[in-house]
Amino acid sequence: MIRISQLKLPITHTKAQLEKKIAKVLKNPGNSFTYEIKKQSLDCRHKNDKIFVYTVDVTIRDEQKLAKKVNNNNIMLTKEKPYEFPSPGETPLLHSPVIVGSGPAGLFCGWYLAKAGYCPIILERGEEAEKRQKTVENFWKNGVLDPESNVQFGEGGAGTFSDGKLNTLVKDPYGRNHEVLKRFVAAGAPEEIIYQQKPHLGTDVLVGIVEKMRHEIEEMGGKFCFRSKVTDLIFENNALKEIEINNDKRIPAQVCVLAPGHSARDTFELFYRKNILDLPKNFWLKQHRETKHKQNNKPDTIHRDPLHNFKLISLFALPNFFASIHAL
């Protein structure tokens, strides 16, 4: 593939104009080509002349020869690294893997485990997205709080009632970010999220996407249990044996993925009691206070952002337990 960056077009441009521009940069190679937009950003530095800046990957015959011939600093040969699911283990599992939480972490984990044939069971303390939406509306309107199904808890997780910003600063050597966006598109998100510099989805779209992914997981053999709070983890000989739900029912379990987010204090107290997570040590917090950018054509102006951005990332991995917490 040939990657072309810095393709600049007026914001009103058409698809044909973009294709013409690609052909022009490649010095009208004659051969037909296909292309994929990798990035689209908006340059607003010039008030009356706003432009889109694109990076595109072009597939064409004789790429190496062509790239050499064109000899342009904004052109390079590139290879896409698609996400690869880790190879499965060799010991057969006695029971389906259990995932605690159906936020983004639990949902994606469930989707990929289901696709790989593991038939996961997803336990979620809150309600399914559609019911949860009504419960949240009732809270906003009448102040009735459901402690188990609310803005933080329920299918879709903590960010479901937000403008759903999808950009991340996490480096992506394994192609996971792209894979996540592709999965969102397959579940009904607009295609532009794959290449927009700051893509986002609102609650109205997110709810549909989450439901579609749930149905796909179920069709692939996974199972969802809503209103099912994990209240205990039972171990025998240092290995997980059972999971208790709602202080009542127990299900057998051998492998458990912890994806409870960062707001379920009771659940974290449980993990603490069970000596599962060593919380305080393993996180990284960064505050972005200043962004250096060119403002009003003055180079190197320091822009002080009144809304300081914080970033907290933590990752735990213990035998048969995996949990990740991400907060933006």
Ligand SMILES: Cc1cc2nc3c(=O)[nH]c(=O)nc-3n(C[C@H](O)[C@H](O)[C@H](O)COP(=O)(O)OP(=O)(O)OC[C@H]3O[C@@H](n4cnc5c(N)ncnc54)[C@H](O)[C@@H]3O)c2cc1C
């Ligand atoms: C208001 C708000 C707006 C946000 N906006 C954005 C944004 O625009 N962009 C962005 O990238 N991030 C945003 N975030 C952060 C983002 O939501 C989180 O980073 C993300 O949801 C974390 O995903 P998760 O799956 O790890 O956890 P969560 O989304 O928190 O999901 C955890 C799930 O586990 C369930 N659970 C917890 N304990 C148990 C238990 N004991 N048994 C069963 N189930 C349990 C919970 O009910 C919940 O559904 C926002 C967060 C909030 C609160």
